[in-house]
Amino acid sequence: xxxxxxxxxxxxxxxxxxxxxxxxxxxxxxxxxxxxxxxxxxxxxxxxxxxxxxxxxxxxxxxxxxxxxxxxxxxxxxxxxxxxxxxxxxxxxxxxxxxxxxxxxxxxxxxxxxxxxxxxxxxxxxxxxxxxxxxxxxxxxxxxxxxxxxxxxxxxxxxxxxxxxxxxxxxxxxxxxxxxxxxxxxxxxxxxxxxxxxxxxxxxxxxxxxxxxxxxxxxxxxxxxxxxxxxxxxxxxxxxxxxxxxxxxxxxxxxxxxxxxxxxxxxxxxxxxxxxxxxxxxxxxxxxxxxxxxxxxxxxxxxxxxxxxxxxxxxxxxxxxxxxxxxxxxxxxxxxxxxxxxxxxxxxxxxxxxxxxxxxxxxxxxxxxxxxxxxxxxxxxxxxxxxxxxxxxxxxxxxxxxxxxxxxxxxxxxxxxxxxxxxxxxxxxxxxxxxxxxxxxxxxxxxxxxxxxxxxxxxxxxxxxxxxxxxxxxxxxxxxxxxxxxxxxxxxxxxxxxxxxxxxxxxxxxxxxxxxxxxxxxxxxxxxxxxxxxxxxxxxxxxxxxxxxxxxxxxxxxxxxxxxxxxxxxxxxxxxxxxxxxxxxxxxxxxxxxxxxxxxxxxxxxxxxxxxxxxxxxxxxxxxxxxxxxxxxxxxxxxxxxxxxxxxxxxxxxxxxxxxxxxxxxxxxxxxxxxxxxxxxxxxxxxxxxxxxxxxxxxxxxxxxxxxxxxxxxxxxxxxxxxxxxxxxxxxxxxxxxxxxxxxxxxxxxxxxxxxxxxxxxxxxxxxxxxxxxxxxxx
Amino acid sequence: xxxxxxxxxxxxxxxxxxxxxxxxxxxxxxxxxxxxxxxxxxxxxxxxxxxxxxxxxxxxxxxxxxxxxxxxxxxxxxxxxxxxxxxxxxxxxxxxxxxxxxxxxxxxxxxxxxxxxxxxxxxxxxxxxxxxxxxxxxxxxxxxxxxxxxxxxxxxxxxxxxxxxxxxxxxxxxxxxxxxxx
Numbered sequence: 001x002x003x004x005x006x007x008x009x010x011x012x013x014x015x016x017x018x019x020x021x022x023x024x025x026x027x028x029x030x031x032x033x034x035x036x037x038x039x040x041x042x043x044x045x046x047x048x049x050x051x052x053x054x055x056x057x058x059x060x061x062x063x064x065x066x067x068x069x070x071x072x073x074x075x076x077x078x079x080x081x082x083x084x085x086x087x088x089x090x091x092x093x094x095x096x097x098x099x100x101x102x103x104x105x106x107x108x109x110x111x112x113x114x115x116x117x118x119x120x121x122x123x124x125x126x127x128x129x130x131x132x133x134x135x136x137x138x139x140x141x142x143x144x145x146x147x148x149x150x151x152x153x154x155x156x157x158x159x160x161x162x163x164x165x166x167x168x169x170x171x172x173x174x175x176x177x178x179x180x181x182x183x184x185x186x187x188x189x190x191x192x193x194x195x196x197x198x199x200x201x202x203x204x205x206x207x208x209x210x211x212x213x214x215x216x217x218x219x220x221x222x223x224x225x226x227x228x229x230x231x232x233x234x235x236x237x238x239x240x241x242x243x244x245x246x247x248x249x250x251x252x253x254x255x256x257x258x259x260x261x262x263x264x265x266x267x268x269x270x271x272x273x274x275x276x277x278x279x280x281x282x283x284x285x286x287x288x289x290x291x292x293x294x295x296x297x298x299x300x301x302x303x304x305x306x307x308x309x310x311x312x313x314x315x316x317x318x319x320x321x322x323x324x325x326x327x328x329x330x331x332x333x334x335x336x337x338x339x340x341x342x343x344x345x346x347x348x349x350x351x352x353x354x355x356x357x358x359x360x361x362x363x364x365x366x367x368x369x370x371x372x373x374x375x376x377x378x379x380x381x382x383x384x385x386x387x388x389x390x391x392x393x394x395x396x397x398x399x400x401x402x403x404x405x406x407x408x409x410x411x412x413x414x415x416x417x418x419x420x421x422x423x424x425x426x427x428x429x430x431x432x433x434x435x436x437x438x439x440x441x442x443x444x445x446x447x448x449x450x451x452x453x454x455x456x457x458x459x460x461x462x463x464x465x466x467x468x469x470x471x472x473x474x475x476x477x478x479x480x481x482x483x484x485x486x487x488x489x490x491x492x493x494x495x496x497x498x499x500x501x502x503x504x505x506x507x508x509x510x511x512x513x514x515x516x517x518x519x520x521x522x523x524x525x526x527x528x529x530x531x532x533x534x535x536x537x538x539x540x541x542x543x544x545x546x547x548x549x550x551x552x553x554x555x556x557x558x559x560x561x562x563x564x565x566x567x568x569x570x571x572x573x574x575x576x577x578x579x580x581x582x583x584x585x586x587x588x589x590x591x592x593x594x595x596x597x598x599x600x601x602x603x604x605x606x607x608x609x610x611x612x613x614x615x616x617x618x619x620x621x622x623x624x625x626x627x628x629x630x631x632x633x634x635x636x637x638x639x640x641x642x643x644x645x646x647x648x649x650x651x652x653x654x655x656x657x658x659x660x661x662x663x664x665x666x667x668x669x670x671x672x673x674x675x676x677x678x679x680x681x682x683x684x685x686x687x688x689x690x691x692x693x694x695x696x697x698x699x700x701x702x703x704x705x706x707x708x709x710x711x712x713x714x715x716x717x718x719x720x721x722x723x724x725x726x727x728x729x730x731x732x733x734x735x736x737x738x739x740x741x742x743x744x745x746x747x748x749x750x751x752x753x754x755x756x757x758x759x760x761x762x763x764x765x766x767x768x769x770x771x772x773x774x775x776x777x778x779x
Numbered sequence: 780x781x782x783x784x785x786x787x788x789x790x791x792x793x794x795x796x797x798x799x800x801x802x803x804x805x806x807x808x809x810x811x812x813x814x815x816x817x818x819x820x821x822x823x824x825x826x827x828x829x830x831x832x833x834x835x836x837x838x839x840x841x842x843x844x845x846x847x848x849x850x851x852x853x854x855x856x857x858x859x860x861x862x863x864x865x866x867x868x869x870x871x872x873x874x875x876x877x878x879x880x881x882x883x884x885x886x887x888x889x890x891x892x893x894x895x896x897x898x899x900x901x902x903x904x905x906x907x908x909x910x911x912x913x914x915x916x917x918x919x920x921x922x923x924x925x926x927x928x929x930x931x932x933x934x935x936x937x938x939x940x941x942x943x944x945x946x947x948x949x950x951x952x953x954x955x956x957x958x959x960x961x
Contacts, residue, residue: 006949009894010901010916018811022825027803030832031796037837038794486822 029417303347304552306613308734311606311645311652314599320609321596321617323629324394324638325350326584327558328577329543329551329567331357334730335762336546336569338769343777344730348551351611351727352640358723358759359581360637360716362395371397371589371632372698374683378706379713382747383725383739386649390607390642390702391717392597392683396589398635406503407443407586408460412491414511415451415476423569424545428510429473431542431574435508436470438582439463443503446494447472450487460498488525495537501691504587505537506563511554512545530560530628538562540585542577544569555614562591562631580757584633590687592629592695595640596622597702599681606645606653607681608735610724622686625695632687639720643735644680678704718751719760726767741771784848792840799839803832806852813856816913818864819902831859846927850920853928857910864906897947904943907931911939 312320330353337344362375372394381387411432419425436445440463447458447469458472491507499505529539539561541554549567558565564585566577577585594617599607621627632638645651685698708717726744728736744767752760784805790798810831815824834855842851901909907929914925915936922940926933 003944003949006897006944006947007916009897010912011919012894013816013898013917016815016821018808018828019821019825022829023804023807023811026825026829026832027800027807029829030803030836031800033833034791034796034799034836034839038796041794 025418032417302550302552303345304555304614305347306350308728308731309609309611309613309616311608311643311735313606313653314601314604318601319596319598319619320607320642321594321619321622322609322612322640323615323617324593324595324632324640325352325612325615325630326356326632326636326638327353327555327565328357329554329565330354332567332569332573333546333549333551335766336567338766338773341769341773341776343770343773346731349727349730350614351724351731352615353611354727355611355639355641355720355723356637358637358719358763360393360395360639360720362393362637362716364395364635365397368397368399368403368589369689370696370698371689372593372685372687374685374698374700376683376700376702376706377708377713377717378680378702378704379708379717379721380710381643382710382721382743383728383736384643384650386645388644388646388680388707389721390597390644390680391720392595392640392642392702393637393716393720394632394639394685395637396584396632396634399583399587399589404440404583405587406500407439408495408498408500408503408505409439409443409586410446410448410460410491410495410507412448412450412487412507412509412511413457413476414487414509415449417451418512419451419544421545424512425476427544427568427571427574428542429476430571431510431568431578432473433470434571434574435578435582436463436466438579444498445469446491446498448487448491448494449476450490456490456494460494488528492532492537496535499536501536506586507537507539507561508542509539509557510542510544512543512549526556526560529557533560533562538588541565543567559630560628562588564633576757576759581633581636584636587634588631588690589634591631591690592625592627593632593638593685593687594622594627594629594695596684596686597642597681598684599644600676600679601647602677603647603680603704604644605647605649605651608643610641610643611727612640622684623695625688625693641720641724642681676701680704680706713751715751715753718747719753722748722751723763726763726770730770741767741774745771785844788839788842788844788848792842799836802839803835806849807832809849809852810856813853813913813918814860816917817857817860817910819898823863823867827856827860827863830863831856834859847924850924850927853914853918853920854930857928861906900947901943904946908939908943908946911936912943915940 327350330348330350333348334344334354337348363373365371365373375393375395377391377393379389379391381389413425413428413432415425419428439445443463444460445458445463446456446460449455449457457476458469461469463469488507488509491509495505495507533539539557540563541558541561543549543551543554543565544567546569551567554565564577566573566585568574568577596619597607615630617627617629679701681702683700683702686695687698688695708714713721722744725736725739725747726741728734729739729741729744733739745764748760748764748767752764755761784802787798787802787805791802807828811824811828814827814831815821818824818827835852838855842848901912904912910929911925914920914928915922920928922933922936926936929936
């Protein structure tokens, strides 16, 4: 080895092309940081200028004294006012008092509950005005602060001068005219006159309140005393001088208590009216402020593109095979978009997930061993005359409460910077709390977080020890990058450490989408999850937020992990997934459930599977137990719909001119004596019990006896049809002809059923929203 | 180009978010490349790069144009990487598919193997020596530039490179490229 060789080798290290997503994410995070930094900088500007000066304050959290508070109204100004006030003591005194008396709302001093609430309101308004002053976490910029303070200083000065003149002109005993303060110089300046009165109010009330209960009588004495003093004028000059000094000084220094009030929750307002009103202006301000620091992505939601299933000719392709899908994320994502007044992108609409979002009252199997009982119905197709819809419904066996297996859960929570948004991490924490409530005391829960580097936040802990789990959950904060892969590894290790063959071992991943750090290749991660699935640890995915949702990866992960992918857009959805349907989310009763339908060419000419585009299986996959498919949780209803064109109906695909379908001739002969002439199709369902590796088969023919008219169709069938219709219209309505949103609404209204939880009514609202969103888009 | 970058930096320092973004877009690859060479695998490199970007957001204004921006950037990346390593304390592995990442051009499999072994040794070097070696040989910086990036004296860089060489068992082949300074 020589020098040149070393140099060559080092020179030739070729780094891979950076991942586009990682880059976007990094740039975004950096920009958020940049903005934050700029803001901080603007707030913490140091300087010699009077108003830019920082003073120290002790920080309760860190127990340190830091130079971060700005003394808005500096010592110089105080001194000036003091000097003025001292020299003009007599007039100043009267002026101040009059001002106070005039500006104070009279009823505030008459006592009684109502008046106290009105005081509190006053304080509240004045406080929200105060909070515009200085302090950290403020929007207001230095420039404004300065000019406001200057205006204020001028106002005080001017009022003093005027009062002096007036006092000289009219004598000490006459009533001075109210101080005229320059208004309109600045928008904030308008608040000035009111301010003086309120500050006094606040201080008086605060002092009144120091005796535990509000005592209206005490403030009442004050004005009386003042007018008396005014009357006695000269006699009291000496004493009053002192008082005026304090009043003026207080006025001048009023900014200081305010900044304090900002740093700690408003002491005055809390003390004033216990139980009457809880004023919260500072919190509102904080929200506004934080809103700008939230991480927000736009338009980078990733969905797998799928084309609608095309109609197929029975004579050419009589068998249709697919894997079931119990996810619901598409529906909640769509709901979120519609609620924001936007039509969801077409790829975000997966019809089967919308249909399966709802619970259906299909008959349930009686035993755990044969967990399904298929329900079939045939109804006229509402969007194409002559066509029929075959409706296949299965509902998983629901475990009775006593039979719930134990759960060994690991929450894998994304706490990266992008989760810093009200609809992300806080919602994740809330959701996890909800889930805790639906667990049994013996179940164990562990928490792994990942942000920058993955870490175990909570070792496996029994749910009995709820306080501990809650305290960990509540202390989670978002920040840093996303090391997803490492997090998943740790989560699986934890789950393995408490692995119990009899219980449900599951990792529940809560994230907003892409793992930008740590995975070179999503396929690598998928195969990792698949390997773990084979050891018996399943993965469920709860996704949050929008703008950068990597739906595709989440779907893939959940599918490979034998779990459910749900999208949580609000607390209600969290409740639905984690409490109401906790059993189906947590406990699988069958895995690798596949459906195969063979159509009878004697009765059906064409068929089209509605939805399940991404779940297509090959015909030969059906009997192959190695092929993975969807899983069904306890009590979960799954629905599939086929649109069929009966023989003789209006077909979309013409017969070939040159190739006579092989089956037809044989068919023609056997048609009359066909034993299956009453059958539309033959349904086969394959499934495995959760702990078995060989599949079982359920079969049932779909016959003309399943035919229903539009009137006799059950609510569940009708409802599924309405939802499927809506999904298709949202996806562009390629095969639904003239079917409109209004038709969906009518159909849905007719089959709403009991609708105990209001999900179905919500759906109808969504259709209306979609209708108006579509109308807006057209214009 | 150089003026563009300078203007961008000045704007970013003045608080222009858009300028900062384009600056970042422009330099992401450089940061990533350095991070990758330093830690040897993509996952960690992306992590370090992200941290470096965030750090850059806070520190862009401390750049005083006293050296080339890229040198300054190297310094930031190296510091980030060192911080990151301290935090993670994870084993820094060679890229799993080293063959894909080390391009040895037309050379034989044997050469590749040798190169890989060599890199493993480089990765195992003490941090500073590794950094110096990468900056000088791989990124083609002069010792002076490397010194700036590493925040040490030029002679120290030379010494690091020398030490690294010694440890790797590299013999001087007479045609010494390295210039002696100080």
